[in-house]
Amino acid sequence: MSHSSQPALRIFAWPALIALLGALGLFAALLGDGWWDGLSWLGLGPTGMVLDTRPVAPLR
Incomplete structure (x- = not known):
């Protein structure tokens, strides 16, 4: 493969911490x-804050 992939720790660090x-x-x-x-x-606060501040797709 010619692309450089990110290590798993970098990808899953924040979700694992939450x-x-x-x-x-x-x-x-x-x-x-x-x-x-x-x-x-x-x-439990950080989980609620992440869910509250996530971007929401506009309704059509």
């Missing part, structure tokens, strides 16, 4: 109340 934060946020939400709630918000 998935890990989401999993940790869900786990923290199941563990308890108090500061666990804050930890779950910190873990």
Whole structure:
């Protein structure tokens, strides 16, 4: 092949980090109340922010 491909770590680094934060946020939400709630918000917040700021195709 004549094209240079990007390493897998460079391609999947941000999605893997967002998935890990989401999993940790869900786990923290199941563990308890108090500061666990804050930890779950910190873990689940980036996923919501990414979904909220993604570009949306215009409707025709």
